[in-house]
Amino acid sequence: MYKVQPNDAKTNTNNKFRECFYLFARSGQITSLDELTVVMRSLGMSPTIQELAGYLKGKGGKMSFADFLEVMHIHSRAENLPNEVVAAFKAGDADKRGAIPARQLRNLLQNWGEGLSAREVDNIFREANVSNNGSVRYEDFVKIACAPVPDYY
Template sequence: MARYFKEQDIDEFRECFYLYARSDHIKSLDELTVIMRSLGLSPTISELAGYFKHKVGKMTFADFLEVMHVHSRVENLPKEIVDAFKAADPEGRGTIPAKQLRHLLQNWGEKLSSKEVDRIFREANVNNNSMVKYEDFIKIACAPVPDYY
């Protein structure tokens, strides 16, 4: 599995795995859920159950890397978000008013605070009266958070 991931990704996976898998194995669906979500993935309960079922109730780190490889091929969050924006963009302009984007971020799903939205807008060079190219915005918003935050 090492050939599918960068060394620093494997190190991050290993650190998270051993933080939660105290006995060097994942023994429950809850542990697998916490580990994968801690790594920024959002697998469904049925996906998690399927991954865990194939490992017969005990998952080693090597098994976990295999699960991460399989799931990383399934989940592409930025593409899913862009597709949602495209579905709500019947003219296909590729833009959304900044005020509408702010409203979505603060009122839908995992609601962000005004300060969080301000920080994201600052990072993406968005002002409140502009039109936002949502594909560019999603690339910035879904980028990994730097360690210095």
């Protein structure tokens, strides 16, 4: 007889959340906006300051790990990064083609926001099977670019 080990995605996610929570909330509770900001952003979320303040206020200024899990669940349902990125591409797609020239995408990735290095863009293009001279269907590209990184990397 063998023992079944919990190895599902929910368990792995909760373990990651627990590890991050206790790394930054050393007292066992989140008691400041700064702590909540660091923990949520470390886990890949992009809440606004107003959202963070509302979450903390809603928990009476102190947040246990159980409270934090509830907030992460609520926020993850509200935040949908892939849809937001696709909407941004659509807003700039006057011809409604659903595609962007690879050179233009490279320029956006390297020169907007924090900007990626040429090597980082090359790696993303390789992973997404994008040719530098081709056209990129941005909905497909966003699915690949926003996919979680496997644990074995």
